[in-house]
Amino acid sequence: MMSDQISSNNSSKPKAGGTALGGTRDYLALLKPRVMSLVIFTALVGMVAAPGPVDNWPLALISLLAIAVGAGASGALNMWWDADIDAIMSRTKLRPIPAGKVARAEAFGLGLFLSCFAVIILALAANYLAAGLLAFTIFFYAVIYSMFLKRATPQNIVIGGAAGALPPVVGWAAATGTAPLEAWALFAIIFVWTPPHFWALSIYKVGDYEAAGIPMMPNVRGLASTKKQIFAYSLLLAPIGVLPVFFDMASWGYGVVAMLMGVWFVWRALFLLRQPEGSPTDKAAGRLFGFSLVYLSSLFAALLIEHWAGLHL
Amino acid sequence: MTEVNKKTESAKPAKAEEASLEPDARQSAKPQNDFFAAGHGVPTGETEPLTPEEEKARKRRNFALAFGIIAFLFLVYAISMLRMAEAVR
Incomplete structure (x- = not known):
């Protein structure tokens, strides 16, 4: 399977010898900087929300850098593997490999180098638990999600969402050396948030996924079923968003933000669900996708502010 | 070709x-x-044979790789120092 995949991807090689003309910007683009920034943010919240003050900020910042580099490494490995489908989809066809700016082998080498770099640095700066969790995150995203789940099942992003949900647990483990239930509450928020977020995207990019042959929910189960599942997940997400209050990680200031944003999320999902059959749902899906980003940022920002401002006692 | x-x-x-x-x-x-x-x-x-642009790109990549290795060494050194300072405190 692997060799078939590789040979099918050879068409996206920039030159016969694999020599590319990519600049720094192209290699940075391989690391998915926007995903990296979200990972840094959620890992920082995991560190700050953990009990007790952060003892050594220089070491904590180096740990954060390692987590960010690990996220970038998994992005490069994902682009290495998915070069063939990235070349088909409008959203991804300008990525460095399909654009011919970076050779696939280079992306693979960069991903491996940075993965080792990140895991070793985190083990030294924080502890083995955090480094092990980071290594598992990279493995889960690059191998389990990219190589197996993505092209095999419409539940790809449901299971694969675990990789994106792990950074706050890694941050928590880096700060305390433990990963208790409280840290997994932060994991649960991102894990349950991921399906409605990606399915909203896949509704207005359904043609792309269809052309690339990726079994996303809208092109496998249909639009009506996807909208129902988005609504079901948003109903689940709203109470899960408030969990940190019950785990004594946040005060009711955070709780109010989480409840309001949760209700708004459900309302957006309901609006999408109520779009009549056959009507263009792209706009409603696009709005839900945009709001889902605001939702996650708001909840984690509220947690961060509470802990930094000393509002949570 | x-x-x-x-x-x-x-x-x-x-x-x-x-x-x-x-x-x-x-x-x-x-x-x-x-x-x-x-x-x-x-x-x-x-x-x-590489074109001048390709040679420049290769040089840039080599410098980036060197920077990555030096950054790794520096971070290992910095972490060691910070850990030792922590132990002294």
């Missing part, structure tokens, strides 16, 4: 060496495009 197959002067001894190889080894001496099959370690004597 024609440029790629041009042989340089230094290729001649390698060509003679290739002729002396067993048929199976000669088969594997052919240029490979497949990622995992590349680099069997059998010299083909073929070189790919």
Whole structure:
């Protein structure tokens, strides 16, 4: 399977010898900087929300850098593997490999180098638990999600969402050396948030996924079923968003933000669900996708502010 | 592709060496495009002349790699110092 995949991807090689003309910007683009920034943010919240003050900020910042580099490494490995489908989809066809700016082998080498770099640095700066969790995150995203789940099942992003949900647990483990239930509450928020977020995207990019042959929910189960599942997940997400209050990680200031944003999320999902059959749902899906980003940022920002401002006692 | 197959002067001894190889080894001496099959370690004597832009890009990549290794060494050193300082405190 692997060799078939590789040979099918050879068409996206920039030159016969694999020599590319990519600049720094192209290699940075391989690391998915926007995903990296979200990972840094959620890992920082995991560190700050953990009990007790952060003892050594220089070491904590180096740990954060390692987590960010690990996220970038998994992005490069994902682009290495998915070069063939990235070349088909409008959203991804300008990525460095399909654009011919970076050779696939280079992306693979960069991903491996940075993965080792990140895991070793985190083990030294924080502890083995955090480094092990980071290594598992990279493995889960690059191998389990990219190589197996993505092209095999419409539940790809449901299971694969675990990789994106792990950074706050890694941050928590880096700060305390433990990963208790409280840290997994932060994991649960991102894990349950991921399906409605990606399915909203896949509704207005359904043609792309269809052309690339990726079994996303809208092109496998249909639009009506996807909208129902988005609504079901948003109903689940709203109470899960408030969990940190019950785990004594946040005060009711955070709780109010989480409840309001949760209700708004459900309302957006309901609006999408109520779009009549056959009507263009792209706009409603696009709005839900945009709001889902605001939702996650708001909840984690509220947690961060509470802990930094000393509002949570 | 024609440029790629041009042989340089230094290729001649390698060509003679290739002729002396067993048929199976000669088969594997052919240029490979497949990622995992590349680099069997059998010299083909073929070189790919790079354009000035490609040479510049390669130099940039080499500098980036050097920077990555130096950054790694620096971070290991910095972490050691910070840990020692922590222990002293």
